Amino acid sequence: MDIVPLRLVTLVAERLLRGRLVEAVLDLGATGYTLTEVHGKGTRGVKHNAIDGPSVKLEVIVPLEVAERIVEHVAETYFQHYSVIVYVQEVKVVRPAKYGSGRDA
Amino acid sequence: MDIVPLRLVTLVAERLLRGRLVEAVLDLGATGYTLTEVHGKGTRGVKHNAIDGPSVKLEVIVPLEVAERIVEHVAETYFQHYSVIVYVQEVKVVRPAKYGSGRDA
């Protein structure tokens, strides 16, 4: 079984951004996504409490260039005013085409 | 403190498969697992909504050969008809034996 490297991009953001971030990653080339409700604390004054509802973790498996586009978009659009972090890891998958990738992505 | 590399295998699947996947990973050699409720969208028509309940993310830390067995099993058994993805990452742990591994797994 061939296992091919792609990127796992993880965003953790205040709930309000959920809809926008989901739309953004799909627009930028992700073929799917996985959402988890989380609670967190970061460097921003905004704490996430019952009023806002839990924060959201958005994970997408994408080819490298899509990963870069997502990181760039999030950094530009949301870093200044919103509570959001983004990080990237390498993952191995079996069906790279499913994630919008050629074999050697 | 010695930190030893193992594999983190992550499965994201429709809820219906939860029981089967948990049994399968334990059968194939995992010594434990972590389950998270998630919501997601992929390339399948099946959308995960309130009727089905949330999807499930199953994470297992295992030696390389167990990871390969799990990926193969899932690919063969579920890829064709079910909504499921699987990906593999490298992780460092402190007590490799706990995860069914020799030192140099």
Add this chain to the structure above:
Amino acid sequence: MDIVPLRLVTLVAERLLRGRLVEAVLDLGATGYTLTEVHGKGTRGVKHNAIDGPSVKLEVIVPLEVAERIVEHVAETYFQHYSVIVYVQEVKVVRPAKYGSGRDA
């Protein structure tokens, strides 16, 4: 956009430890954390059921030396008697300073 490597330390523990672990990682140098409710099974007799409430997954992005301190602290304080695992991965982030890191951490 410069992407800098840091460590993602993940702890999965019985719910009772939540408060302690959060305090500990902040004390040891983490600048934030993300908590997820999970269910799991490991090698301990303690199963996580409705009585205890769900288990907790705690993720922190930190520089390498903080990651090592956290792993050491958890191993020393909790491995013997409590249900907890810890693993470490490499991640790439955009704003290393946000996580308490110099450029070349």
Add this chain to the structure above:
Amino acid sequence: MGSLDILAANLLSPIVLAFALGILARLVKSDLEFPDGLYQALAIYLLLAIGLKGGVALSVTPVAAFLGPALATLALGVVTPLTSYAVLRRPLGFDRVNAAALSAHYGSVSAVTFIAALQVAELTGRTAEGYMPALVALLEVPAIIVALMLAYMRGVAGKAAEADEPRAGSWQAALHEVLSGRSVVLLLGGLVIGLLAGEEGFAKVEPFFVGGFQGALVLFLLEMGLVTARRLGDLRTVGVRLIGFGIVAPIVHGLLGVWLGGVAGLSPSGAAVLGAMVASASYIAAPAAVRIALPEASPTLYLTAALAITFPFNLTLGIPLFFAAADWLA
């Protein structure tokens, strides 16, 4: 109360309006959303409450009075998947697997449609038989088994052989899934508890399970509206054949149920409620079983048909129609 009055009263009932509000909220892209746990909690509550009430009623029903309606219900549970399948295969041209999957849904029953019909019975002032929930339990399972047998048996009655892929699903696993599924466990479990506890034992829990029932249903239908709205987009992809089936099947099955219910000795109200049950398509028990037994079947087809076509049709027009038919037949 005339038929049009019933229709109006139904359309203006809080549960139908709450369903409409849910659809509307999604259409205007509201951030209104039910937490996962709330939906599950309401479903557990409603199914257990239906079972309990049915069990208590059964505890004061002579067996003889129950026998006729029970047999009629079982017969309908066997017949409707067969008629569905026949129509879906030949005139409508669905392949065997998808035809069987749809038949399982349309032969089984939707608990919420059942409850909505009960409310209408109360609106009209003529309450249906108290043991109706026991009939729901009887109607739920057989159709699923019959439909899956259709898919598993090669060359069903007089049908042309078709290239038959090997079965991906498992018949035993599916049977277990149906019989131990939460909707059967809660309904049947509630029935037995109600039967054993009787009216006296039930009195203490009545404020919770009866008093709160209709309000909880309003919340549930609000969420059903949100869920249904998400499927409306799929209406375009499933094709006009399925939309037609999703409206005509409930009419035909429902009228059959009304008629047979009357023959079996149910009051007009009871017959109308039975009609609504038969007309309804399951979206809890059937999807889970079908996903396991027939994974090749398209969930988009059966979920869209059951949730986005037949459920709203019954909720708004179907139920009043069955009451009118029951009155006409009486």
Add this chain to the structure above:
Amino acid sequence: MGSLDILAANLLSPIVLAFALGILARLVKSDLEFPDGLYQALAIYLLLAIGLKGGVALSVTPVAAFLGPALATLALGVVTPLTSYAVLRRPLGFDRVNAAALSAHYGSVSAVTFIAALQVAELTGRTAEGYMPALVALLEVPAIIVALMLAYMRGVAGKAAEADEPRAGSWQAALHEVLSGRSVVLLLGGLVIGLLAGEEGFAKVEPFFVGGFQGALVLFLLEMGLVTARRLGDLRTVGVRLIGFGIVAPIVHGLLGVWLGGVAGLSPSGAAVLGAMVASASYIAAPAAVRIALPEASPTLYLTAALAITFPFNLTLGIPLFFAAADWLA
């Protein structure tokens, strides 16, 4: 019942005590914690219940009787953000963005404060007008729009130009957020359902939405106490200016509301409840809209002011004060 009796009865009511228990639990570092879903579920229930009750009341209210109070409410929704803004900018020296953000919150309304005021009305034995919830829906939105306009327009009425950073937020997105936000959808949706279903249709769901209401509110306020306590630490950082505003603004706005309510034809109880509404600061609809339209504004400022200052003030002292004022004016 004298004013001091009302104060005492209010402070010893289960909802105020539950709020205090929540604060105390957090202060002693209890592990007491509401699951995420429970808070959301209670909020959905309470908002829908308020709407339904208001709608049913409206269905039996002559339009003429409702018109005066409705206009008064709309006027207050336009005026109070303006007065808030003026005071926050000049004497208190907040920058334009934060002043506008705070004005949106103080011009809009907190549903829980409203309900608490209704309870006090019942304590005093003089129930407020049944259609008050409809006024809540009217008061919720306009203030947010007015306040955001203040921020978006350059050089608001007679204000010195200041270095104006480019807007990070989007006006249209914020408007959509307010109008399709869950609190507006549930309140307005409930109103319409109540209006259409009327008293008869509502009777069935009354045990759930009316009987359970006050108890559910106790749970909700327990959780509000837990949430508020987490914000108490921020009181030190927001400064004495904001604390002063968070107490004086509700007094002034509240008295204005009481007076105008009386002029518009509300009963003393109704006028007092309107006063409490006007005095309250929104913490559901406003924060979401402001976060989108004015992301540069500090959530610590507006959430701490609304939740940790003004809400507890109104809940304990403000509401009895408005009842005293209404009696005095009557």
Add this chain to the structure above:
Amino acid sequence: MGSLDILAANLLSPIVLAFALGILARLVKSDLEFPDGLYQALAIYLLLAIGLKGGVALSVTPVAAFLGPALATLALGVVTPLTSYAVLRRPLGFDRVNAAALSAHYGSVSAVTFIAALQVAELTGRTAEGYMPALVALLEVPAIIVALMLAYMRGVAGKAAEADEPRAGSWQAALHEVLSGRSVVLLLGGLVIGLLAGEEGFAKVEPFFVGGFQGALVLFLLEMGLVTARRLGDLRTVGVRLIGFGIVAPIVHGLLGVWLGGVAGLSPSGAAVLGAMVASASYIAAPAAVRIALPEASPTLYLTAALAITFPFNLTLGIPLFFAAADWLA
């Protein structure tokens, strides 16, 4: 009502049947499952409701009437962990840490067993004293403290020294955990709120906290059945010693409680309920405290004993036994 009638009525009550349904559902591998939040929500509701009712009752109870039962309860809270410990150590041969851990559980109280006993009192038509919930709060904490002291002190009364590993847990942390734990906060908080609000203040929230109580309990016991069934497999590993202790201890403690309750002036019904409380083993407050203070103790032992042995025993046979004993003693 004779003792056997009580036994039968208890076994056929909805809550006992719901518990059985939960166990059965797990045994047939049903996918029935409560969302996490629902369990927590029900626990919060039930504990707060118990507290509130007890507080309201206390507000109309003369201190003198309450004093005797209160002192008896405290005495039982100190004595039963000591007797448990002695038996677990010497005849049964458990090591000190596990003996202390089990003693904490058996000395403290299970709120659900308490409620089940209250229901039986109502079944028999002789309601127990209204302030019983206040006794639950008194019984919950002392036993845990006593048991932990046993573990922490070296060479407890006349016991052979044993190789004493260094303590892994923290005494202070455990004490904080008990006193600020959610079950104490909700019970005590509810008591104080009920006491301050009194009957009049409580009337408004009564439909929610009293009317819905028994039904909510049915749901809770269904979930308890699911949870208990998961522990049944551990019965094989914990050994026959513990199974015996889990049945004999509640009988002995329960009868002691019934007797002392009668002596202290409780009605027979009240004495029987006190017996059930004393017989019960805690599985909310005690496990959390023990996990912190005595992490070396085996959770499998104490959770299995409390949940899979003693709880089902009391729920089915123990409670009717204590009522029979109370009648016999009266």
